[in-house]
Amino acid sequence: MTKDDIFKKVASTLVEALNVDKDQVSLESTLQGDLGAESIDFLDIVFRLEREFGIKIPRNELFPESIFQGDPDLVKDGKVTAKGISELRAQMPYADLDTFEKNPTLEAIGDLFTVNLITSYIESKLKKQAQAA
């Protein structure tokens, strides 16, 4: 499956889960800002992706939660600390953290969750699955 095929399937999953139009979904779209996803939608999206692609997505693997829970080592004065950013890099290897690092506010974390993040994650997941088979 090419990245474009994966994107198309991800997009139709998001259309179903978030009740948005197909034209609204691009690789750059942010789930919360552009597509209006709320917290419960993240769970729904993960659930649908599992079905759509026949994969298992462990809790916190695609959308990690720890950074949001106010750990003072990770978030200080509304900004993600250096330790927090390295944690994000470890947990979200497909997120655009270079842009984020320039202004790592807590509010900007939401912008890390893009359609591209999901697509790249699925791509690597399918690759691993194929290698294991």
Add this chain to the structure above:
Amino acid sequence: MRWIWIDRFLSFESGKSATAVKNLSLAEDHFSEHFPGYPVMPAPLILEGLAQTGGILVGEANNFGKNVVLAKIPKANFRREAFAGESLTYTTTLLQLSEIGGLVAGTVHVGEELIAEAEIFFAHVEPEQFQKLTGSSENFVFTGNLKHMIAMAKKAA
């Protein structure tokens, strides 16, 4: 609190489907307010009955070991109102079940007539998530009155 919006299970197939019936009596409180002189069942209560039917289906699939909470209703269509004196048949099918939760498709019929349909997504709330919120690790969903419903579901199976 008596928050039971189904009267009886008609059939129950573990991990697959469940059908329950709800008889609407004019004596039910919601009819007096909704609406005076025009008693129709509030649509959210129709969905509640469907969700109870589907929620027990999802819970039973894991032997009621997980907390099952209604997370989201991605789709719901209402074709007509439900009136006092009618009998609603809730039919639910389990579309997908995983660690995360369960997706149920449901229909509401009066006799042969389809009056509503919905898709309902239930999430599993892990004991540690619940403990963080409340300090308790008990199963908080399948307790009290719902245990009685579960016994009825087993009887229908």
